Amino acid sequence: MTKKTFAAAPAGEEEENNIEWLASLDEYEKLVMRMTTPRVKVDNAGCATATRIMVDSARKHGILLEAVQILTDLNLSIEKADICSDGRWFMDVFHVTDLNGNKLTDESVINYIEQSLGTIHFARTKSFDGLTALELTGTDRLGILSEVFAVLADLHCNVVEAKVWTHNGRIASLIYVKDCDSGSSIEDSQKINLIEGRLRNVLKGDNDIRSARTCVSMNGTHTERRLHQMMFADRDYERKPSADSPLVTVQNSVERGYSVVNIQSKDRTKLLFDVVCTLTDMQYIVFHATATTSGEQAYLEFFIRHTDGTPISSEAEKQRVILCLQAAIQRRASEGVRLELCTADRNGLLADVTRTFRENGLNVTRAEISTATDTALNFFYVTDASGNPADPKLIESVRQKIGTSELKVKELPLLCHQKSVRDDEPAVGAGGAVLLSLGSLVRRNLYNLGLIKSYS
Template sequence: MEEMEDEYTKLIRRMNPPRVVIDNDSCEDATIIQIDCVNKHGILLNVVQVLTDLDLVIKKAYISSDGGWFMDVFNAIDQGGKKIRDEGVINHIQKTLESDDVSVPSLGGTVGLMSSEEHTSIELTGTDRPGLLSEVCAVLADLHCSVVNAEVWTHNARAAAVVHVTDDSTGYAIEDPKRLATIKSLLCSVLKGNNDMRSAKMMLSPPGVTHRERRLHQIMFADRDYMKVERVQGRVEEKCSRPQVSVLDCCEKDYTVITMRSRDRPKLLFDIICTLTDMQYVVFHGVVHTRRLEAYQEYYIRHVDGLPISSEAERERVVQCLEAAIERRASEGLELKLCAEDRIGLLSDITRIFRENSLSIKRAEISTKGGTVRDTFYVTDVSGNPVDDKTIDSVRCEIGQSVLQVAPNSGYPAKAEAKTISYIFGSFFRAGRSFQNFKLIKSCS
């Protein structure tokens, strides 16, 4: 019976192929991207993931997927705040989203280490502490592992990372089982430290590749980073700067209504949709609106079994998980950008200098392409407070003033606007070393 239903679904999709319309004329300050297709679980995440991976900024979105049909409208701009004019980007959006073969990676997979032809993928989780990334990088350097790219998140005293490494002598993935076992053993020892004997994890992952940033959400969700912890003493965190999430009933239509107001930031929509999808919720209707520094999101959801949220415990868990999804990637700390010619042990040296100057890395994006390293670090002092200018000057002198730069307009974001916005769909439903060997790469921005 299930096979017959699958074949019927495929037939319906072939009869109604996805349609993507990209309009640069109807809106004065944004490109309108409209997607119409037969609805299937996970399609919203798939669409948002495609747009996010192109570094597009979604200013507004209108979502509807009732009655077996999916229709999404996005108002998007590029990183420069302009309409999307690049024909290559436009063609990629249409070709990708109109393909019936596009699928969203599943939730399956455990924290661990996975090998591919190009690199070995290492997934880590454990208790966050100052110097942790430095210790991990030092172990990898000692084991002759070259970090190709990596992403590191910290939240609620937990840390997670996805690190792609190669053998520094061959430039390819590490395949030797004994060597992989040694890497696992030593990294686990670093992660466990003296107080994380149970929750630090690193195991072999099953075959399959999951979007890296989605995988980080999954790792931290599995690690229960959404559980509240006491804030570090001495750090000032204003209540109005925290995301505001509410979960209410919409009894008229048997939905659960989720509203969120938070600081706007890149990839915010992806983080929310990713979390809802991995928690097995379906978005039937939704709206996203951003203005200045604030983002407002409203969704009408049900669980995949068709039922709305029914218990107070589940409501509280959804609130905690969505708050965590918003906070994990928040740009906490001073943003430092490094651009230099790659060499063996570079990342280990950089993170060691940070540690020696009492800098705590809250988040990091590390990439290497064509022999050029482009890294972004978000740092605070060990107490989570802003770093003083003297420390930054000292670090930059040691690494190289032209190699490590403070990002323009960096620092702690301004407060979000504290405004109450009514349900946008309400009326609708009522109606129905000094590193002298570094070379500054001139092309680096």
Template sequence: MEIDYRPHFNSEFELLIERIHPPRVCIDNDTCQDCTLVKVDSANKHGILLDMVQVLTDLDLVISKSYICSDGGWFMDVFHVTDQLGNKITDESLIHYIQQALCASRRGKKELQTCLGREMSTRHVSTEDTALEMTGTDRPGLLSEISAVLAELGCHVTAAEAWTHNTRAACIIYVEDETTGRSITDSARLAHIQELLENVVDAHQQMGERKSVRLTPPAASRTHTERRLHQLMLADRDYEKCSSCGDGGGYGGGGSGVVYRNEKGHGKGCDGTIVTIENCEEKGYSVVNMRSRDRPKLLFDTVCTLTDMQYVVFHAAISSMGSIAVQEYYIRHKNGCTLDLETERRRVIQCLTAAIERRVSHGLKLDVSTRDRLGLLSDITRVFRENGLTVTRADIGTRGERAVGSFYVTDVSGNNVNPDMVIEVIRQEIGGTVLVVNKSSGWSPENSTSSTTRSKGNGVEDRPRFSLGSLLWSRLEQLSSNFGVIKL
């Protein structure tokens, strides 16, 4: 007899369970010598795992391991976390913030009372500004042209994030009216701005190429910016057609492309990402195994993709082995079905590979801090374009009267650039502080902060011949007993 796993969720019953058993969070600094354990115990709901991971990654915390169990109506998870320097989380205000934020993410509350005295990274979402979302074919000077049009139309950029992958480009830019300092809500003006930006994106595109330009006024609720970028590139099908290794594009052309890969081998210059899917008929799950170079926010990227593709993670084990990250997920589709069709498995493999690699940054990383003003992004990207440089990734925002951000740049062929030349031309143009963070082209294990140990070689280690699933099953009873003493 065939068993049909189709979960049924009663919303009123979920609310009752949540009132009786509210989320519990324990911050444990005693169990492990080299990391802090964040233990979460909560009623289960689709997307809760992503909410938890999002909170921790938004605080720039490094998740080196995680054990997840969310079968049935309950969710239990343990995250092994450190700060970016590999230290435990000991700041009481930060611990209190994590506890508040994890509970708030479960209960759907957006406002948090916190006494955090440290600056956060650029905003992960803006609900007060007008948002521009763009996807299209990557080409030289695209980001520069978009930001120039915005400056010409009196749109002040308050935050922006741009990714490139597989000759495709996506960006989200938050803007406000330069004169009033408020969001742009006039429908006629929004339509005019959108029309001009569509002309920019259309330029040099071939007939029938995919593109999207969308301006939206402020909204009380918006999707997390990085999650939205994943959604945009997934909808743009950046996973479909991969360029040969060594080719590809960034904002302005160049960059290092990736090819579709599986366990049979890797292309020249690839990052060695391996994704496989098998069905576990005994347990009624599909098992997704991923192995890639370790880097910050890797867990967020994979969980985000699985969640947005409507898959539910019932169990998972994530760990770092030297410079390599190994992730194993026991999943079903939200409708309760496993991945039985080869076409579905192949699509999930392609989408997860793209999610892992679209955030991999190639080129020279530059951190920029200077006085904020109208047209600043346009000026910086124009300097890059005029000096034969391309932006493969960008993340900028404002803190008070200053603009801060990071740019990854290469030459138009995707090769290394002279850091001294880049710094000098930017300083002459915009002033402020320009710091070279990484002089290498492409991601390297030495630059990762999410591994506790480092590999001596540059190659990808052979896949370990054991299953993290067996480790997970043996740990579940121990994890359950640990949650018995969790206190807020």
């Protein structure tokens, strides 16, 4: 039998085009497609408390991360996971809920999960066409974000999307901007050099023991995965773990030829993603794994090998894995009060808001910036200047200066085992920017991923 070559249908094609494309394949090609395309089943009957998602596919490096990434991008809470690899095949079973601990019932969400996981080999990151991506790393200090956004505003750069993480005295950010005048990406090399130079000076500060880094990114990697990579490259893990660090152990299973990683940590959303992301980017393959939650604790176990099939070979490597996993978990364990800014977008908005934070002694430990339909929806995690919980009176004073109807105090993200009532929760606002139900939350995430045109 002569094998025919064929090209996989591009991700994002309309369903009818995919059907027509599949119909044109001969039987051999269809057999190959069935063997290499993940099989996905979403089951609401097999578990009383969660929706089960089962993925069966050929194993390749990074495919587990892709699956977890799809689920976490929808802000789903993974209560339990079982990963099993047998030879060249794997079966992943995820028990998921929405952030309120409920099963998934929205058919559009379920259909999206089935389609996305079913085309996982062709998974794409969110499209940021027409924007310029800036990568920044440097020394964290009070007010640094205010200075960064002030520089961008002064250079007529409009911030459309951004994520900012801080950890171990370092800051990493991925900022997507467009030119205020043209409304498109920044192509002028002289202006790019000017932006990079001025931001590098801000990030260096006066006493930077490490080099600051700014560059225009052409990477295209998933934003949060890229932030992990940036902080890893910045060696943010090179510090003795604190008393509240997650418990991580690494042992070798000689008889089976695996290294066994055990993690006990406070449970939170995206925990599994952060761990799998780190193991994948450190060039380890996960062959078997379990993840469970009990109360506020999460327990994870991974059987891993290097990509060349060998286990961890030295005590120094074990210690490095432990430190890197602890750092990956703590990067997103945000400190401080979670503030939500929902207001009409305008040039210089972020510079003004973060300057008000700085002038009142509030330090931003993490930030998520997004805009849609001319509305800014931004989240900031803030502490006082010393990293301690901010005085509620100070928070209220800042709200008065920025606008109490625009700046809200929010709870930290709910986990499936936490039930609480949010105070001062606004109704759905203009442009669908404030989203409360699971359906609207997921629609917003689909919009942010570039998969639908509107989430209003």
